[in-house]
Amino acid sequence: MASEKSFLLVVAVLLLLSPALGAKERCNPQDKKALLQIKKDFNNPYVLTSWKPEEDCCTWYCVECDRKTNRIVTINIYLSVPETNFSAKIPDSIGLLPYLQTLTLHHLPYLTGRTNISGPVPAFLAQLKKLTYIDLSFNNLSGSIPPELGQLPKLEALHLDRNHLTGPIPASFGSLKSNPDIYLSHNNLSGPIPPSFFRLNLTRLDLSRNKLVGDASGLFGATKATQTIDLSRNQFAFDLSKVKFSKTIISLDLNHNKLYGALPASLTALDNLQLFNVSYNRLCGKIPVGGNLQKNDVYSYFHNKCLCGSPLPKCSN
Template identity: 35%
Template structure:
């Protein structure tokens, strides 16, 4: 009875279905409290009530009479209170999702009883305390999502025992301690998201290094540990040994310094690379040109110097490029948009760039926002940008543009423009 637009409290007549094995009532409009008679189905194996409008707590004794339960989905139901201890008596459980509620309390050590568990999804709740070391007893676990809670303490090293883990999401908590090298034991790992916590540690070229250890994870697609300002050091050359399958790499908002190793160009399947808000110095390696699948590149708020010597025009699918708030010099590459018809956002603001706006920008038919503020560009007002059919934001302030803003050419109409910033120009307009 999924997605049937049912409303109201759950009918009490359901309590008479003592032999039922499968209950699917998700994506409806049921409301009120979850009735305790759900615990009277001794043969029940599958229970899904997710995406309804329930309120209140999960009944404390609800799971006492569900010894055969294998799948429990109560996500996005408006539930509050603690996770009932009776849940940890359901030793045949394989999949649990209690995500997107208002559950509080702790994740108890009794989690170790659920040795058949494959999926544990508790994200977007108010669960606090430490992640119990007994979680390392769940040897069949494949997906662990504890993100956006109030967890603190250290990530237990026993998590390295869970060799079947494919997905770990712990972002937006207060978990501290060193980034654990034991995660490198998880050869099947595909997603590792540790962003926005209190992790610490020094990245370096040491053989015993968090990043180096992940070279064992041949299927890794997503790696994020940004938003951990206590992570310091520099990106080692061994970053190039990460799996070529890596597509998403988020390291923004740490305190990583040093230069960017050219070996990062070995990660040729990267789709999103975010190194913003660090202390990176030196030039952007020319090996970035190899990243032909890149769609979003965030390099802002570092101390990067020198000219842009990467062949941006070689990135056929790039949509969002942000090099702002650095110390880049030289000119904007002439071929910035030679072959790229997907570019929507280009930010080069607050650098030391000179010269003119490259005419190849006229090829960026999807361009929505162009920000080159705070440079040393010297050019006539670029009327020709008005031919870009989707341009909404044009920020040219604090440069040396000059000449008339108005243009007699009717094709240069800026028909979609919503924001134009010409403040603090040093030329006459």
């Protein structure tokens, strides 16, 4: 009797320790098939060696399954240092994951240097209606931003920064009712901001280091939820004195543009303002006194047409 109990105990322990014996595979078969195709399309990189057909894909590195549905909801491939040859385009096979919510393909270099995922931003991403987060930053993407991305109903954040994207900001982005955080900096985007874009009530927006032109004042408004906005190093031109700012603003960077007019006195009411930079513009007049404006150093204001007053030199009579 004792030996029989010992045998049963050993079997129970083995069942607990062995997923193959003790538990049914969680992974949806169609999702596994799609992931294996993605691995193949990415040229079987080292970072995806855990993606083995004989193992449960919910246990694979870089992916996450929903705890209730067991469908793949996250792909998160991020390389902080060169580890593998990741030379392929973003594969269409990603579009075979209908429950995908988060897609991160960030900084994926060759083994020999910083040359990253190439090709355009794929329009098929618009088919993934559950997507809430897209991060394709720090890659080698080129071409224009597909207007189809404006059809994503649940998008909360879009990171396309630090690529080689060209063309305008799609007018379809004005249809993004979810008001996502948008990061398009360090590209070669050009043209004016489409009027439809001004309808958005964005919390975070970064359009810096592009070739954008025209009037961007529609991005601001006293009732908007803006917290951080970076329009620096473009060619925007508008009268800053007529702009109404939200009191929620924490960071406002407008340097290296063609802004003109005076600094509005309403800036002194922005109690949350921590970063402020209007250097290298065409502004004129006295810097308003109050709020956090005098807490910035001279480099936040210099190289304008005729700005004066603290922290710049005093205004002359």
